[in-house]
Amino acid sequence: MHLDTEHNNAGKRAVILVSGGLDSTTVLAMARARGYRCYALSFDYGQRHRAELFAAERVCAALGDVEHKVVKLNLDSIGGSALTDTAIAVPEEETAGIPVTYVPARNTVFLSIALGWAEVLAADDIFIGVNAVDYSGYPDCRPEYVAAFQTMANLATRAGVEGQTLTIHTPLMHMGKGDIIRAGLALGVDYALTVSCYQATDDGLACGKCDACRLRREGFREAGVPDTTRYLS
Known part of the structure; x- marks a missing residue:
């Protein structure tokens, strides 16, 4: 893992995982601000909250x-x-342990495909918006997971074997949601374009009750700025 502090990346290509949510949109804005040429990657993976794909299109066009x-x-x-099986209800109360909204191996699958595209693009950098502070207990959002994947990536690829070091960037890893929102606003992010809700309507209306909605709402409170999310109630 690595967090750039200097804007010395002008013209470098980077693959950015963009879900259409608050975190990944902030990461895209951060990568652009650091001078990277951003290649955004989203996944239509059978998720029940497909409104996030439309949000991803919006934020990529805007940024x-x-x-x-x-x-x-x-x-x-x-x-x-619960995000890929409609027979499993999205919880609307806080739960202990790893919640049912965890998608088995999702970040490993996503990062693997990002790794493949990075090789094709001759890009040394992948950005992902994982977070160890407000991460809902997901095991594939932890620093040790990202570090292990980065090690694997540099062993498993032609680029790595030939001496091209690939870096997984996680600029939000140790930031609270309020800090993330403040950072994004400073970079001109319009969070009204984003969708975080696990069971958003096709029009992007958020339930206001799931874990993602609770974290998002609390983040705007912490940041001290109006919440532009469109809630069902």
Whole structure:
């Protein structure tokens, strides 16, 4: 893992994982501010909250990526998560342990495809908006997971074997949601374009009750700025 502090990346290519939510949109803005040429990558993976894909299109257009690629997967074919199996209800109360909204191996699958695209683009950098502070207990959002994946990436690729070091950037890893929102606003992010809700309507209306909505709402309170999210109630 690495966090740039200098804007010395002008012209460098980077793959940015963009879900259409608050965190990944902030990461895209951060990568652009650091001078990277951003290649945004989103996934149509069978998620029940498909409004996030429309949000990803909006934020990529607004922030000016070089290319936005949407890769179709069928993680709903294996299920195991409230986000990919409509028979499992999205919890509307806080739960202990790893919640049912955890999608098995999702970040590993997403990062693997990002790694492949980075090789094709001859890009040394991948950005992902994982967070160890407000991460809902997901095991694939922890610093040790990202560090392990980065080690694997540099062992498993032609680029790595030939001496091209790939870095996984996690600029939000140790930031609270309020700090993330303040950072994004300073970079001109319009959070009204984003969707975080696990069960948003097709029009992007948020339930206001799931974990993602609670974290988002609390983040705006912490940041001391109006919450522009469109809630059902």
